[in-house]
Amino acid sequence: MASRSGLVAIFPAIDRIRDEQTDEPKRRIGRFLKSTFIGRRWVIGSVMSQTMNPFDLLRPDAVQEQCECDSLEQVVMVNLLTDNPLHCIKCRKEITPERLPLTSDDVREISGWNSIANALYKLWLDSTEYEIYAKEKLLDPNGHVNQRGLEAARHLSSKIPTWFWFFRDADDEIPDNCPVCCQPLDSDVKWAERRCMNCRLYM
Numbered sequence: 001m002a003s004r005s006g007l008v009a010i011f012p013a014i015d016r017i018r019d020e021q022t023d024e025p026k027r028r029i030g031r032f033l034k035s036t037f038i039g040r041r042w043v044i045g046s047v048m049s050q051t052m053n054p055f056d057l058l059r060p061d062a063v064q065e066q067c068e069c070d071s072l073e074q075v076v077m078v079n080l081l082t083d084n085p086l087h088c089i090k091c092r093k094e095i096t097p098e099r100l101p102l103t104s105d106d107v108r109e110i111s112g113w114n115s116i117a118n119a120l121y122k123l124w125l126d127s128t129e130y131e132i133y134a135k136e137k138l139l140d141p142n143g144h145v146n147q148r149g150l151e152a153a154r155h156l157s158s159k160i161p162t163w164f165w166f167f168r169d170a171d172d173e174i175p176d177n178c179p180v181c182c183q184p185l186d187s188d189v190k191w192a193e194r195r196c197m198n199c200r201l202y203m
């Protein structure tokens, strides 16, 4: 079975469906995002579990569980191949965007980053000729997708502390240093593997 590291073990909506099939068919294509519900729907149609209806692949995504915490303290901005990348740091579920003090510019900025991140994740997940290209872009701290995401997270942080989830392929070694500021990463973190306090970055 997949290790419990990475996003699968971290986001409950994903964790819930994680055991529906063995890790076997998806070993080649990495572990965490590639074994998420949506990633699996999208990529692994051909090795779908018996319990899945193939027509689900052509339906809009199911509504994700929403955070019901009394107060929102911090946000984690993470692309999980859904339309809403804003997650509660306490319960890890999606935050209904109306609960945050977002302007329409904020929404456009976050959603613009999310759609680019979505596109690259999908190219990476597809494991075809675009996989290496997409991974390079997702790992490049100075590339457009990360610069845009970090900028959006910084803007949102001026209203509520916001962590940016930096891409990591679970098949690779965990880096010692932050990809953005190069300072040593902190491993004392609840539900990510590493964090950089300096950049407010999770991975």
Ligand SMILES: [Zn+2]
Pocket (backbone or CB within 6 Å): 067, 068, 069, 088, 089, 090, 091, 092, 093
């Ligand atoms: Zn919550």
Ligand SMILES: [Zn+2]
Pocket (backbone or CB within 6 Å): 178, 179, 180, 181, 182, 183, 196, 197, 198, 199, 200, 201
């Ligand atoms: Zn850093």
